[in-house]
Amino acid sequence: MGLKVFIVEDQFIEAHDLQIILETAGHSVSGIAKSVPAALDLLQSDRPDIVLLDIFLKGNQTGVDLAPVLTTANIPFIYISANSDPLTFEAAKTTRPDGFLIKPFRQRDILVALDIAAYRHRYANAHGLRHQDAVPDKLIEVRKRDTSIEFQQIIGSSPKLLQALDLASQVAPTDTSVLILGETGVGKEGIAKAIHHLSKRKHKPLIKVNCAAIPPNLIESELFGHERGAFSGAMEKRIGKFEQAQGGTIFLDEIGEMPLETQTKLLRVIQEKELERIGGRTTIKLDIRFITATNRNLYKEVSAGRFRIDLYYRINVFSITLAPLRDRTEDIPTLVNHFLSKHAGLPGRSIKKISPQAMETLVRYFWPGNVRELENIIERQVILTSSELISSFDLPVDENMPEDNLANSLKLKSTSDSEKQLILVALTKSNGKVSGKGGAAEMLNIPAPTLVSKMKKLGINWRFVVG
Ligand SMILES: Nc1ncnc2c1ncn2[C@@H]1O[C@H](COP(=O)(O)OP(=O)(O)OP(=O)(O)O)[C@@H](O)[C@H]1O
Numbered sequence: 001m002g003l004k005v006f007i008v009e010d011q012f013i014e015a016h017d018l019q020i021i022l023e024t025a026g027h028s029v030s031g032i033a034k035s036v037p038a039a040l041d042l043l044q045s046d047r048p049d050i051v052l053l054d055i056f057l058k059g060n061q062t063g064v065d066l067a068p069v070l071t072t073a074n075i076p077f078i079y080i081s082a083n084s085d086p087l088t089f090e091a092a093k094t095t096r097p098d099g100f101l102i103k104p105f106r107q108r109d110i111l112v113a114l115d116i117a118a119y120r121h122r123y124a125n126a127h128g129l130r131h132q133d134a135v136p137d138k139l140i141e142v143r144k145r146d147t148s149i150e151f152q153q154i155i156g157s158s159p160k161l162l163q164a165l166d167l168a169s170q171v172a173p174t175d176t177s178v179l180i181l182g183e184t185g186v187g188k189e190g191i192a193k194a195i196h197h198l199s200k201r202k203h204k205p206l207i208k209v210n211c212a213a214i215p216p217n218l219i220e221s222e223l224f225g226h227e228r229g230a231f232s233g234a235m236e237k238r239i240g241k242f243e244q245a246q247g248g249t250i251f252l253d254e255i256g257e258m259p260l261e262t263q264t265k266l267l268r269v270i271q272e273k274e275l276e277r278i279g280g281r282t283t284i285k286l287d288i289r290f291i292t293a294t295n296r297n298l299y300k301e302v303s304a305g306r307f308r309i310d311l312y313y314r315i316n317v318f319s320i321t322l323a324p325l326r327d328r329t330e331d332i333p334t335l336v337n338h339f340l341s342k343h344a345g346l347p348g349r350s351i352k353k354i355s356p357q358a359m360e361t362l363v364r365y366f367w368p369g370n371v372r373e374l375e376n377i378i379e380r381q382v383i384l385t386s387s388e389l390i391s392s393f394d395l396p397v398d399e400n401m402p403e404d405n406l407a408n409s410l411k412l413k414s415t416s417d418s419e420k421q422l423i424l425v426a427l428t429k430s431n432g433k434v435s436g437k438g439g440a441a442e443m444l445n446i447p448a449p450t451l452v453s454k455m456k457k458l459g460i461n462w463r464f465v466v467g
Contacts (some may be wrong), residue, residue, distance in 0.1 A: 001330070002026040002119055004049035008066065010034040010058045014103075014438040017053060018080075021107045027114070036061035040069065050098075050117060051077040052110075067095035076121040078113050080105070088215050089303050090223055092384035109310065112271060116317050119176070123318070154190050155338045156331030158459040160323040163193065167320045171197035177270070179255075179315050180293040182322030185372030189253065191320060195291060196249040204248030209241050219262050221278055232280025244274055249289045255315065256296035256307060263308045270314050271371060290315065325374065329418040332363050335371060352382060355391045365395050420458045423451070427460075 005027050011013040015032045022029055030048045033039035035058040039051075051070055053063040055197035063079060065220040070077045079092050092100065098117035101109060151165055171178055172195045173309035180188040189208070196206040212221050217334035221230075225240030242250060252258070258266065269275050273286045292315045325332065333461075336359065340352055367373055381390050434455075435448030444451060454460075 001027055003049040003114060004028050004030045004034060005114070006030050006039075006043065006047075006051045007044075008030045008034075008036075008039045008051060008057065008063060009054040010056070011054075014054075017446050018110070021110060022114075029197070030170070035059040036063075036066045039066055043069075043075075048075065049074075049076055050114060050121070051079045053079050053097075055081040055092060062092050062096055067097065071095065072156075076117050078117050080110075083233065089309070090222055091301060092317070093303065094122060099307050105310075106272065113313065116313060119161075119317060151194055154194065156328065156333050157334070158328035158330040160321075161327045161331060163185065164320050164322050165194075167318075168195050169198060170194065171318050172322075173200065175289050177290040177292070177315050177317045179298075179317075179319040180322065181289065181298075181319055182293075183324045183368075183370055184295050185370035186322040187323060188322060189251070191322065192251045192253075192291045194251075196251070196289075199249070199289065201248045201289060205245055206249045207241050207245040208251045208253060210240065210253045210329045214260075216259045220265065223276055224265070224278055225280075226278035227280040230277070234279065237277075240275075240277065242288060243277075243284060244268060245288045247287055249291055252290065252292045254294060255292040256294040256298055256301055259307070261461050264309050265309060267311045267314060270311075277422065279386055314409060315397040323368045328366075329363050333359060334375070335374055336362060336378060339375045340382065342375075343382045352388055353386060353390055358390055358392050361393055361395065418453065420460065423455060423458065423460060 002025075005022050007018055007029060008013050009018065009032065019029045021033065030046045031042040033042050037059065053066060053113075056065040056429070057063060063081075067077060075100040078101060080101045081088065081092070082105060084102040087396050089100075094176050098120055099113040101113055107162050118288065141280060145448075154161070154165065163355075168178075172254055178192075179197060180191050182188050193206065209223065210228075211219065219430050220236060221234070221240065225238045225243055226234050228234060228237045252266075270288065270290055273288075274283050275286060276283055286325055298307055298312055298316070302309050336354060340354070344352060361376070362377075369376070377393060377395070383394055423440065426443045427434070430440045430443060434451055435441050439448065441448040441451040446454075
C-alpha cells in the first residue's frame with residue numbers, strides 16, 4: 001500500500017522530482033514545504049505517514065530542528081542531504097532518524113529507504129518502541145522462551161538473552177536483513193545460525209564470511225567470485241560466497257571491518273540482488289538473505305567515514321543486540337554447568353563440582369571475552385583440577401579493560417579476588433602510579449589513601465611507585 005509522504009525541501013526542482021518518483025511508485029505526496037515554519041503549518045492540517053527531510057532549508061531553521069517535533073508526533077523521517085560532512089551527520093544522528101540519503105541518489109534508493117523506514121516504524125510501534133534501537137524495555141518481559149531445537153544450543157534464561165531470542169524468532173521467517181550487535185564472544189554467530197534454521201531457507205546453505213579474516217585485496221574475489229584469467233593468479237574460475245549462498249543465507253561477520261570499496265559493491269548486491277563475477281560480463285541473479293554482525297559501534301564508524309551510511313541503513317533494517325555476559329550474570333551458573341558437563345568428558349577427568357566461592361568469582365568477573373572466554377576458562381580448570389571440586393579460578397588480569405569501566409566495576413565488585421584484579425589492572429595501566437593525575441586511584445575513582453589501604457589489605461606487593 002502506498003505511503004502518504006510529506007516533503008520538506010527548499011529546492012523546487014528536487015522536490016518536484018521527488019514527487020514524481022513517489023507518485024510513479026504508488027505513494028502520495030501530502031505536501032511540500034520549503035522551511036520549518038511552513039512544514040509545521042502543513043503538518044498540523046494533514047498527518048503524513050513519513051517525512052523526507054532536507055537538512056538545509058529556507059530560513060534560519062534546519063531539518064535537524066524539525067526532527068524532535070516529528071519524533072514527538074511519532075512520525076518517521078528520513079534525512080535527504082547533499083552534505084555528508086561528519087559534523088552535520090553528528091548533529092543529525094542525535095535526532096535518531098529512520099534513514100539517511102545522500103544526494104544525489106537514485107530513484108531506487110529512495111524507494112528502498114522508504115520501505116525500510118516504514119517497516120521499522122511499524123515494527124517499533126507494534127512493540128511499543130519509538131525507534132528500533134531504543135532499549136526495548138517492554139520486550140524484556142518476554143512472553144516465553146522459544147523451545148525450538150535451534151535455540152536449545154543457546155544456554156541461558158536472563159531477560160536480556162530471552163529478549164534477543166524473541167526478536168530472532170520473530171524475524172527468522174521473514175526475508176528481512178538482520179544486523180546482530182554485541183561484543184566478541186557473546187554468541188552472535190549462534191543467533192545467526194538459529195535465524196537461518198528457523199527460516200524457510202533452512203534446507204539451503206548458510207554461508208559464513210568473516211570479513212576481518214580475509215585480506216582486503218582478496219575479499220572481493222572471495223565474495224563475488226571471479227572468472228578464469230580475471231587477474232594474474234586467477235587460474236581457475238571461482239564461485240564466490242554470495243553465489244554459494246544461493247537460495248539460502250549469507251552471514252557477514254565483522255561487517256565493520258569491510259573495506260569501503262567493497263562496501264560500495266556490497267550495497268549494490270543487497271539492493272539489486274545481483275552481481276557479476278570479477279572479470280565476468282554475465283549478471284547473476286541472487287536469492288539470498290543477509291545477516292550481518294559486528295562488535296563495533298557502526299554509528300561511530302559511519303561518522304568517522306569508515307562505514308557507508310547508506311549501507312548502514314540497508315543492513316540495519318532489524319537489529320538484535322546481545323548483551324555482554326557481565327550484564328546478564330544470571331546466565332553464568334547455567335553456562336558454567338553446561339560447559340562443565342561438556343568438558344568433563346575429557347580423558348582421565350571426572351565430572352566436577354564448583355565451590356560456591358569459585359562460582360561467585362566467576363559471576364563477578366568482567367568477562368571481556370564473554371561466553372567464549374567463560375568456556376575456555378572452564379575447560380582449562382577442568383584439565384588443571386584433579387580432584388572432584390574446583391575451588392578457585394585463576395582469572396586473567398585484563399589490561400584492556402576500558403578505564404571508565406574500572407571505577408564502575410570497583411563499586412560493583414566486592415569480593416577480594418575481583419577487587420584485587422581491578423586494582424592490578426588500574427596499576428598496570430598507570431605504570432604503577434597510585435595517586436595524582438593518571439594514577440590508579442583516579443582511574444578507580446577512589447581517594448589514594450583508600451587505595452593504598454586496600455592494596456595493603458589485599459596483599460598487593462608494594463613494588464609500585466607512589467606518584
Ligand atoms: N548462550 C550461549 N550458550 C552456549 N554457548 C554459547 C552461548 N553464547 C556463546 N556461546 C559459545 O561461545 C562461543 C562464542 O560464540 P559466538 O562465536 O557465537 O560469538 P560471537 O559473538 O559471534 O563472537 P565474535 O564476535 O568473536 O565472532 C561459541 O563457542 C559459542 O558456542
